[in-house]
Amino acid sequence: MATGRTHRPATRSRGIPEATVARLPLYLRALTALSERSVPTVSSEELAAAAGVNSAKLRKDFSYLGSYGTRGVGYDVEYLVYQISRELGLTQDWPVVIVGIGNLGAALANYGGFASRGFRVAALIDADPAMAGKPVAGMPVQHTDDLEKIISDNGVSIGVIATPAGAAQQVCDRLVAAGVTSILNFAPTVLTVPDGVDVRKVDLSIELQILAFHEQRKAGEESAADADAAAGPAVTKNQHRKGPDGDVPAVMPA
Amino acid sequence: MATGRTHRPATRSRGIPEATVARLPLYLRALTALSERSVPTVSSEELAAAAGVNSAKLRKDFSYLGSYGTRGVGYDVEYLVYQISRELGLTQDWPVVIVGIGNLGAALANYGGFASRGFRVAALIDADPAMAGKPVAGMPVQHTDDLEKIISDNGVSIGVIATPAGAAQQVCDRLVAAGVTSILNFAPTVLTVPDGVDVRKVDLSIELQILAFHEQRKAGEESAADADAAAGPAVTKNQHRKGPDGDVPAVMPA
DNA sequence: CCATCTTTGTGCACGCGTTCACAAAGACAT
DNA sequence: ATGTCTTTGTGAACGCGTGCACAAAGATGG
Numbered sequence: 236m237a238t239g240r241t242h243r244p245a246t247r248s249r250g251i252p253e254a255t256v257a258r259l260p261l262y263l264r265a266l267t268a269l270s271e272r273s274v275p276t277v278s279s280e281e282l283a284a285a286a287g288v289n290s291a292k293l294r295k296d297f298s299y300l301g302s303y304g305t306r307g308v309g310y311d312v313e314y315l316v317y318q319i320s321r322e323l324g325l326t327q328d329w330p331v332v333i334v335g336i337g338n339l340g341a342a343l344a345n346y347g348g349f350a351s352r353g354f355r356v357a358a359l360i361d362a363d364p365a366m367a368g369k370p371v372a373g374m375p376v377q378h379t380d381d382l383e384k385i386i387s388d389n390g391v392s393i394g395v396i397a398t399p400a401g402a403a404q405q406v407c408d409r410l411v412a413a414g415v416t417s418i419l420n421f422a423p424t425v426l427t428v429p430d431g432v433d434v435r436k437v438d439l440s441i442e443l444q445i446l447a448f449h450e451q452r453k454a455g456e457e458s459a460a461d462a463d464a465a466a467g468p469a470v471t472k473n474q475h476r477k478g479p480d481g482d483v484p485a486v487m488p489a
Numbered sequence: 490m491a492t493g494r495t496h497r498p499a500t501r502s503r504g505i506p507e508a509t510v511a512r513l514p515l516y517l518r519a520l521t522a523l524s525e526r527s528v529p530t531v532s533s534e535e536l537a538a539a540a541g542v543n544s545a546k547l548r549k550d551f552s553y554l555g556s557y558g559t560r561g562v563g564y565d566v567e568y569l570v571y572q573i574s575r576e577l578g579l580t581q582d583w584p585v586v587i588v589g590i591g592n593l594g595a596a597l598a599n600y601g602g603f604a605s606r607g608f609r610v611a612a613l614i615d616a617d618p619a620m621a622g623k624p625v626a627g628m629p630v631q632h633t634d635d636l637e638k639i640i641s642d643n644g645v646s647i648g649v650i651a652t653p654a655g656a657a658q659q660v661c662d663r664l665v666a667a668g669v670t671s672i673l674n675f676a677p678t679v680l681t682v683p684d685g686v687d688v689r690k691v692d693l694s695i696e697l698q699i700l701a702f703h704e705q706r707k708a709g710e711e712s713a714a715d716a717d718a719a720a721g722p723a724v725t726k727n728q729h730r731k732g733p734d735g736d737v738p739a740v741m742p743a
Numbered sequence: 744c745c746a747t748c749t750t751t752g753t754g755c756a757c758g759c760g761t762t763c764a765c766a767a768a769g770a771c772a773t
Numbered sequence: 774a775t776g777t778c779t780t781t782g783t784g785a786a787c788g789c790g791t792g793c794a795c796a797a798a799g800a801t802g803g
Contacts, residue, residue: 254790260698264677278750287679291753291792298752306751306798323698324705331697338599342592348677348694353701392704393697416707417700419693423518423602425541433703435696439673440602442689443585443647444514444577446671447607449687450646451578453670508760532780545762545783552782560768560781 251322255296261286262293263319269312278309320353330357330389332415334406335398336366336376339421343397344372357389362402379406386413393417400424407434505576509550515540516547517573523566532563574607584611584643586669588660589652590620590630593675597651598626611643616656633660640667647671654678661688 265285269277279297283290297303297310303318304310320326331349333340336359343349344359359371362379369376377385385391394415396403403422410418411432420426420436428434519539523531533551537544551557551564557572558564574580585603587594590613597603598613613625616633623630631639639645648669650657657676664672665686674680674690682688 252790256702257695257699259702260692260695261679263698265679279752280750285679287681289792291794292790294750294752295791302752304751305800307749307800309750322702324701325698327705329697329701329704338596342596343693345592346693349697352694352698354697392708393700417704419696419700425515425519425539427541431707433700435700437691437693437696438514439597439600439691440606441511441514442673442691443583443603443608444517444579444606445511446647446673446687446689447578447583448510448513448576450583450671451581453685454646506760533782534780543762545764546760548780548782549761556782558781559770561770561779563780 251299255299256323258286258288258292258296259319259323261288262296263316263323263325266312266316266319270316274312276305276309276311279304282310325353327353329354329393330391331355331393331395332358332360332382332385332389332391332410333395333397334360334379334382334410335396335402335422336361336371337397337399340395340397341371343395343421344374354393357391358385360385362398379409382406382409383413386410386415391415393419395419395421396426397421505553509553510577512540512542512546512550513573513577515542516550517570517577517579520566520570520573524570528566530559530563530565533558536564579607581607583608583647584645585609585647585649586612586614586636586639586643586645586664587649587651588614588633588636588664589650589656589676590615590625591651591653594649594651595625597649597675598628608647611645612639614639616652633663636660636663637667640664640669645669647673649673649675650680651675 262282265282266277268285269282277285279290279294283293286293294304297315300318300322303315317326331354333343333356336344340359340361344356349356356372356374359374359376360379360382361367361376364378366376367378386394392415394407394410394417396406396410396418398406400422403420403424404426407418407420407426407428411428416431417433418426418428418435420434421438423438423440426434426436516536519536520531522539523536533544533548537547540547548558551569554572554576557569571580585608587597587610590598594613594615598610603610610626610628613628613630614633614636615621615630618632620630621632640648646669648661648664648671650660650664650672652660654676657674657678658680661672661674661680661682665682670685671687672680672682672689674688675692677692677694680688680690
């Protein structure tokens with residue numbers, strides 16, 4: 236017995252499944268596009284195609300929000316845009332700070348998608364004194380020393396971490412201590428946060444590695460038996476069977 | 490209908506669950522850190538803590554790869570690093586191209602995490618003639634016209650799309666036609682690709698919106714006051730009907 | 744007003760992923 | 774060698790997410 240049970244049943248979403256929440260922005264984007272083209276109504280089938288999901292899934296997702304459709308007709312685009320926006324909390328303004336104004340941080344600061352939908356970059360923060368005052372995306376970079384004051388003055392509750400991995404946890408701790416309760420982490424590290432703080436991570440390296448896995452698998456299927464020719468000492472350890480896979484693992488580095 | 494999209498029942502991983510594959514890079518990172526500190530072995534409990542996952546989950550994940558641990562001791566760090574690397578296909582070199590060298594594309598080009606682990610930026614491609622030849626991350630940007638040639642000359646099978654949303658599908662089509670079978674998409678669009686092509690998307694805006702949802706929920710729990718009748722226009726489902734187009738729907742919030 | 748047609752909303756079944764809990768396996772001390 | 778102790782590997786239960794398939798709801802036309 237190692238640790239006591241601090242079992243949280245995850246986030247108690249107001250009845251809306253997490254998987255559904257993750258798709259709402261997708262629907263919202265598709266709906267916004269329709270709205271701009273002045274399309275009045277849309278069927279679940281059409282909208283699902285535009286969002287790249289199954290239509291049954293879409294209908295079930297919407298059912299968690301309430302009954303906003305009209306049978307025989309479909310969904311009112313404008314109405315749905317509003318409902319989803321409200322559900323996602325996009326009808327209010329969310330000031331965010333970006334910490335770590337390197338290449339990525341600067342790119343994020345310039346990213347239009349931020350401001351487009353309820354999010355406003357309240358401040359850019361960097362630890363490098365040479366960056367202080369320097370304008371990025373039409374906004375002066377501020378020094379990390381003022382982090383706490385910036386957070387509290389602007390009522391920031393969402394922070395974006397784009398620092399090197401080594402600084403991420405420290406920055407995270409300061410953000411949380413200053414009152415930030417949601418963090419979007421671009422640094423390749425596992426962040427530890429107290430209960431009640433949400434962390435989402437975006438990791439370019441991980442995404443690429445997942446792609447590489449599938450890519451390797453695809454390559455291995457077409458021309459089977461050519462990538463395993465690597466030499467290596469025979470290992471008595473792996474006498475396990477791996478199922479129907481014809482893979483022959485037998486290599487181990489010293 | 491226009492798109493006859495065949496929906497994939499996910500990828501048919503050769504026995505290794507997709508969820509496990511997605512965690513392997515996480516384990517690999519933690520193991521690499523241990524390796525650099527010359528730690529010889531690690532228990533599932535320790536490694537799980539470092540990777541931020543449940544230890545039982547980690548053991549089950551590893552069980553899909555084979556029996557690489559020693560009971561009573563743990564896992565050999567070096568051995569596991571190698572096994573996971575091999576499983577992910579990181580023992581070989583993956584040339585990638587980045588298309589769309591704006592702020593984000595440039596940031597990606599400079600991102601160290603790319604080159605660190607089997608991935609090599611083979612080329613930077615942009616549609617802007619003014620960018621052509623300009624060095625970014627010590628590498629000259631090439632024009633979109635040469636995309637097909639670049640792909641085939643370098644044997645690129647992984648492409649990164651960092652273009653504006655409007656250009657993404659077109660770029661995607663050209664990449665796929667040229668032989669790319671894995672795409673990492675940063676453009677806020679749903680990409681349609683033929684069977685056999687993997688697409689992973691990274692969407693900053695979506696991540697923020699998901700955070701906003703939880704943030705709103707957190708705020709709403711503390712001060713349960715305005716949830717429904719907030720700023721919503723007085724429109725009910727049945728009354729709401731947009732007449733003939735021309736009228737501006739009055740459903741949008743401030 | 745009734746029939747028909749379209750599309751939503753959802754009950755249900757199934758499969759995947761997660762977690763628990765424990766037996767088996769090996770290290771280590773005596 | 775034998776017993777004890779640690780840690781793995783996994784069977785089994787459970788819960789969530791997905792997709793099918795269909796009844797209910799409403800529009801539309803006669």
